Amino acid sequence: MKYLHIILANLKRKKFRTILTIGSFAAALFLFGLLTVIDKAMNSGADFAGADRLLVINKVSLIMPLPYAYLERIRQIEGIEEVTFSVWFGGVYQDPKNFFPNIAIDTGTYRRVYSDIVIADGQWNDFLADRQGAIVGQDLAKRFGWKIGDRIPLEGTIWPGVWEFNIRGIWEMEDKSLPSSDFYFRYDYLEEQRPWGKGTVGWYIVKVTDPSAGAGIVSAIDGRFENSPYETKTDTEKVFLTGFANQIGNIRLIIISVGAVVFITLLLVTGNTMAISVRERTGELAVLKTLGFSDAGVLGLVVSESLLISGIGGLIGLALVKLFTLGGDPTGGFLQVFYLPPEAIGVGFLIALLMGFVAGFIPGVNAMRLRIVTAFRRI
């Protein structure tokens, strides 16, 4: 590119301004990348939620319990293959920052509902044989360097005291790209030890025989417990997981709005900067035209300059996000999939270039239309 030195020389003309403009692009693309990562993390649960699974929670709130007695009553409903249940324990391992979900499960039914969780039969049997046993996800085990046989104390937050568990197995998801960072232990151990809440569970998970009949089953379950002290709310696991994200606000809408505002601001700022920088060298552009540079050539120079700024800024911003994600989930488990995919880098880079193009295009067209004689008169 024999014109590159001209473009670079123009960028060096006002170094501080160029750095600021590159910085705006870097900041905007950093934000874009980060929002993409968060959006992905928020919705990753939904990606692996089985379509044939329904979740039954207390209608009032997820954190309110349901009676254990519902197990048999749900099981009687037509079209249900299996029912299991869980209780959120909320224990803390050493430090609250080490957050990970720790959940009591019903060993008798759990694996029949969650058939996509893989664990060696030997380890499962050891888990069944030890009342204080626990099975942990592979990601979680890796995170804390746990091995089978380790004794793990969790400080109870709902049920106080230090609860001790023995790791009897390590599980992973059938699809290995999915996160495995939950800690499971036995419901019967919790039930025996907890001073209150006995006879209740956190939520039920229902596996249906025919996913297409799901809607009917949902109303059958909720209908059965209508007007009881513990009314239920049933939905597919997928809806539940995205609904969980929705509780924090419509994340995706927020992300898109914030992103749009940032990019519009960026466009106004850089468009203005480019316009100023082109106006400042009206005379020079007229000289180039005098020397025989075509209108399209002058447009090309201005737009290339803008593209170079936006491209460099965009890459810096995206590289920073990538670096940031390599450090792992900063929330300690809340965002389990914390990853900037290559497609997002590509899309971000293209957005940056598009912004650069638009910002440079209008001043570029003005430069293109510029009449030499008028420009010289103005000097």
Add this chain to the structure above:
Amino acid sequence: MVRLDCRGEDCIVKVRDLDKKYYRGNEVIDVLRGTNLDVSPGEFIAFMGPSGSGKTTLLNLVGGLDEPTAGTIFIGGEELNKLSRRELARFRARYIGFIFQLYNLIPVLTAYQNVQLPLLLTSLSKKERIKHVETALAIVGLTGRMKHFPSQLSGGEAQRVAIARAIVTDPVLLLCDEPTGDLDRETGDGILELLGRLSKEFGKTVLMVTHDARAAAVADSILHLDKGILVEAQEPGVF
């Protein structure tokens, strides 16, 4: 009707019945009225006249930077009115070199890069471009200043760089608008001498607008422009 002394097709610049009006609100400014001009190849013509008499306007029209209100301009047989903007740009790049009073160098480019600019529009290789730029800078006597930026050059040096830029593509026609207007006497003399040499030694046709009475020493003829009319002075050297 002056200077129709070019016989047949062998004149390099041929201007016929050129009118140029500017409109400023309701006011019409008649800058050029029926101007005719013939220039033979290799000729060096100086234009003089009071400020505002239309000298720059005439030069811009001949260089294809502006469009006449009426009349025709031929450069080397090409009728400028018939060229599109794009063709005009290409035409300027190939056949015309411009030299201005304020040099009009690009401040962020070095002397070398400034001189190279017109060559970027050609298909020359980098090596060939280097050779051409070096030759042009040698002709103007500035070989040692290639890496300097315009702000690091004296006025005379900057004008020499501008002249090198104007001749680097070896154009047939040089258009100079008060090239010594911003220089002291001595430096200005050097520039005039250089332009004279370009005409005598390299056969360039030079049209130069000037206020400088000493231009007579290098020009073949001097034309006066007054109230839109061109008049030939008696003999070079009289002024």
